[in-house]
Amino acid sequence: MITRMTVTNIHVIDQDSAYDFYVNKLGFRLVDDIPMGPDTRWLTVSPPEQPDLQLVLFPVKVSKMFPKETAETLIALIRKGVFGCGVLTCNDIFATYEELKAKGVVFLKAPTKEFYGTEALFKDDSGNYFSLQPLNNFSNENNV
Amino acid sequence: MTDQPEFDYPKVYLYRRIVQAKLFIDRHYADKIDLDNISDEAYFSKFHFIRLFKTVYGKTPHQYLKATRIERAKQLLREGGAVSDACFAVGFDSLSSFSGLFKREVGQSASAYAAQHQRTKAQIAKTPLAFVPGCYAYQHGWLDENRNFEETDQ
Numbered sequence: 001m002i003t004r005m006t007v008t009n010i011h012v013i014d015q016d017s018a019y020d021f022y023v024n025k026l027g028f029r030l031v032d033d034i035p036m037g038p039d040t041r042w043l044t045v046s047p048p049e050q051p052d053l054q055l056v057l058f059p060v061k062v063s064k065m066f067p068k069e070t071a072e073t074l075i076a077l078i079r080k081g082v083f084g085c086g087v088l089t090c091n092d093i094f095a096t097y098e099e100l101k102a103k104g105v106v107f108l109k110a111p112t113k114e115f116y117g118t119e120a121l122f123k124d125d126s127g128n129y130f131s132l133q134p135l136n137n138f139s140n141e142n143n144v
Numbered sequence: 145m146t147d148q149p150e151f152d153y154p155k156v157y158l159y160r161r162i163v164q165a166k167l168f169i170d171r172h173y174a175d176k177i178d179l180d181n182i183s184d185e186a187y188f189s190k191f192h193f194i195r196l197f198k199t200v201y202g203k204t205p206h207q208y209l210k211a212t213r214i215e216r217a218k219q220l221l222r223e224g225g226a227v228s229d230a231c232f233a234v235g236f237d238s239l240s241s242f243s244g245l246f247k248r249e250v251g252q253s254a255s256a257y258a259a260q261h262q263r264t265k266a267q268i269a270k271t272p273l274a275f276v277p278g279c280y281a282y283q284h285g286w287l288d289e290n291r292n293f294e295e296t297d298q
Contacts, residue, residue, distance in 0.1 A: 007277060007280075032275060032276075034268055034272050034275055034276065035272070036272065036276075036284070036286050037286070040284070042272070042275070042276045042280070056280070063284065063285070064283070064284065064285035065283050065284060065285075091200070091201070091202060092199075092200045094156070094159045095159050095162060095163055095166075095200040095201075098159050098160055098163040099163045099166065099167065102163060102164075102167060
């Protein structure tokens with residue numbers, strides 16, 4: 001039986017820039033930042049109230065994992081905004097929207113009432129996008 | 145979809161003032177700020193401001209300021225700073241009040257917290273791959289140049 005998700009990836013184009021975005025703008029907590037050789041780090045963060053989920057800020061560059069053509073294709077798709085990385089929840093979507101906007105986060109959709117609840121969309125510094133939703137979008141009342 | 149749309153929702157001006165006050169605390173946590181400064185920043189009566197702030201952030205401004213100072217102190221201690229330096233750098237006047245609050249909030253003393261992180265840092269420097277899931281280290285090719293992992297038969 002699978003019990004929990006503990007580690008997952010966010011493919012990023014530049015780890016320094018991703019660190020600034022996820023830690024300084026989104027307010028995620030740094031978990032590990034361990035040098036692994038020239039220009040390579042094991043860099044993971046967690047949402048502030050979810051310390052047991054590590055998001056690996058996984059650099060896409062030519063390496064053993066990514067041959068040149070794969071790396072170039074993946075970078076182009078990330079920049080194009082093809083990849084949605086999931087839903088992030090907050091207590092108050094309007095305050096969170098205002099705060100992130102004040103910090104320079106680019107929103108693709110301002111908070112909007114949809115049939116499933118209120119939602120905003122923003123993108124990270126690489127081009128990955130996230131849905132931002134208030135926690136009460138996921139209450140039972142909205143799912144019946 | 146458009147970038148940074150300008151739009152209004154109910155009470156947008158209230159949200160913006162509360163957020164500005166929160167960002168004010170984020171920028172000035174190390175200064176001598178009190179609730180009057182913060183509510184002045186939000187242009188509210190103190191009572192109304194505290195109530196709205198707590199509704200949005202789950203903490204009163206005073207609680208949020210304390211939490212921000214402790215978080216920043218933890219960061220300084222993890223980076224190797226001395227307890228007294230961390231205490232004064234984040235805006236506390238007294239080492240005893242800082243130490244008491246730190247222990248209540250974090251669950252261990254500031255010096256124990258600092259020592260624990262220095263031990264972890266030393267371990268990371270010695271065996272970095274012990275802190276990375278083996279599957280990632282293998283895929284990255286980090287195991288090739290490192291002997292921190294036992295080789296296994298495939």
